[in-house]
Amino acid sequence: MNLLQYSPRTHTPIAIPQTTWRIGNLATFIRKHLLQSPGMRFGDKFFLFLARLAGFSVILLLALILVYLVYASLPAIQKFGVSFLYTSTWDPVREVFGALPVIYGTLVTSFLALFIAGPIGVGIALFLNELAPKRVAIVAGFLIEMLAAIPSVVFGLWGIFVLAPFLRESFQPWMIDTLGFIPLFEGPAYGVGKFASGLILALMIIPTISSITKEIFKTIPAHQREAAIALGGTRWEVMKISVLKASRSGIFGALFLGLGRALGETMAVTMVIGNRAQIMPSLFSPAQTMASVIANEYAEATSDIHMAALAEVGLVLFGVTFLINFAARILIHRMGRSQNA
């Protein structure tokens, strides 16, 4: 949009005061993008207007979400400033809020999930696209997509009553006995906590990663594979040099999208994270994520500052997923371009 106008006398650009250009430009924008429909019948004009309105409403909605999140978190932004992002006390009783523990919890669980789901998801995509006979690929692909259709709350239920008890009674005590000297695997074994959340999240983002990666592998032409076969590559080597190497940026994009989903995933995590806003080195300790703290506290928050702090957590979460998805799109887009070249 045109932020500057030219001074008629000196022909140098002068800034128009904020308020005027906003209104002026919105009007220009509407005229230019929503109403401009030269040489059309009235019905067509009206329909085009409606369609454009619908399209524009999505942009508007996204902008409104951002604006209202900022508005709702203003009290917290004013009170805590930037320190909100790096202080580690989250205490609703004393009304002191620092988001570091929940940011930490989100990052640890999401990256743990990505660490597990990344190789498995890419492996599944390779299996479905390069290895499995067609019928097996169709059935297995369908089943894996069903994994994505299971509602988050059901994963959470399974997490509380099946996964967490198993971790508490079998897996974690054993890990603590053998690897407990590493802070990452310190006791005690709670069952619920970052580790359980990471596992559940991994399960939830495997289908995301595998289905996007599979689509990317499909775009690689057969003659690329034949080049590697004819050079005397084994099955795996063919995948490595003709499929994986060529889709590096696309795979990163898929991983980013999986990460984005893990960051914002709420219910399953809320149910197995243990709900304690603390920073502990052990993966087995309870924690809290950005999404889970909102889910747990927003409906019951009584003070304005508590609500604002939660809204600001939502704002940070919005920003982070926005950036991650933005990056993912760019990576996948770039992949598409290099394939066409």
Next chain:
Amino acid sequence: MKKSALFQFAERKYPYRKLKNVLILSTLYLSAMLAVTFLGAVFAYVVMRGVPGLSLSFLTELPKPVGEEGGGMANALLGSLELVFLASSLGIVWGVMVGVYLSEFGREKMASSVRFATELLNSVPSIVIGVFVYVILVKPLKTFSTLAGAVALGVLMVPTIARTTEEILKMMPVHFREAGLALGIPRWKVILKVVVRGSIPGITTGVILAVARVAGETAPLLFTALNNRFWQFGLFEPIASLPVQIYTYAISPFEEWHTQAWAGALILVLFVFAINLCTRVLLAKRSQ
């Protein structure tokens, strides 16, 4: 036959490559099996623990306070239906319209921004949508409400529906449009009566999948629709829903509520699976 030194070297190394190949291919098999196994594990537990809690009273009765036997999720089931119905009436119209814009006027300047915004909206965590709706509806109206819950779910449907609609409308061959336009029919009529109407089966599939997805959504309802223990379905009252009820029961300390949570989960999962299976079969049939 004399073999070159290079070939001999390659021959010597080959057993290792073969071994590596076998090892890696088996891990690929395993990774797929692992995912399917976990799907099986989750599903099996939901069935095993859910079936004992299913009964007629579960489907027809209101929740009972802790300690009393029986009780059900009837209000939550109806509440979910109402929420999803209201959300759909918002999300479908809006989403399809955006899809029509993207497919029919997708080459305009604004369209690429719209497409991008749609993708980003799709990636906004549903809990954030919940906060947003809380701020714009719950706070001004001073009550948790069906309306707020439905708006939150409706907004979640828009990007999914818009994207599938765009994809499906684009599959309609250009000559259908041209045939209509050549007859002198106005463009808007061609779009609605030829393009959209001809694509209704495909759009329906997209819509149904979006419905299945929001039917299981919990996070955005926690502080918009909240929950309700009674037969209340007014637009401006809190309302019960199946996912929220499952969540509430699951994190409670009571054994009989846990059983009910599993039963609710079973219903939810069966619903979602049935819808996915049906649409998949229908799609496969039509594409043949």
Next chain:
Amino acid sequence: MVDHNSELVLETKGLKAYFGDNLAVRGVDFKVHSNSVTAIIGPSGCGKSTFIRCLNRLHEEVPGARAEGSVRLKDQDIYAKDMDPVMVRRQIGMVFQKANPFPGMTIFENVVAGLKLAGIRKKSFLEETAERSLTHAALWDEVKNKLHQPATSLSGGQQQRLCIARTLAIDPPVLLMDEPTSALDPISTSKIEELILQIKKHVTIVIVTHNMQQAARVSDYTAFFLLGELVEFDETSKMFTVPKDKRTEQYVTGKFG
């Protein structure tokens, strides 16, 4: 020009190739002499590409496709049960119709890709071989200063020569070429024809082409395929001047095809 005493390198007996139930190559007996260029000509759809893809067991990689009969590479039967297709392809290289360098790799990485697969890590050896192969493929002078740029930055003709270099690097006794110039401009085509005549000192070449002038220019022997059958096989000079079969005569004189 044709050395009748040279040994047989490749020999097929009753070679049949199927796509599902379709018989695409109907029992072909065929011989290739060492250090010669053998051209395979015929109208499109005559099974010549399928035939050549059977020679390095690439045909079977297509889902539903299989081959029958015998193909001998010197003293080994490449369709024998204990024969590993991977090792067959190390001895019988192939260049395709469409240049297919690996897009994620640099020029250098592309040339040495086959060697790296074989487990060779020694840098000096890789560099020597890369230079030699690129020189044989008449590409060295054009790329020696940009070996570490992406292979996709090259022109179509250069990419095809890069693919030839990549195949020569693994030093196969036999090189198969499946219409290697059909997607290229005349200048690139003549460069590749020249290099074929150069490298036949080191490697035995079988080339599929739909261009009869090309067959006449580069090959010592020519095979004419029609409807999945080998109609005639002879020295190129005889084939184009005194064909024995009526159908060959009609084809080489441009009456059909």
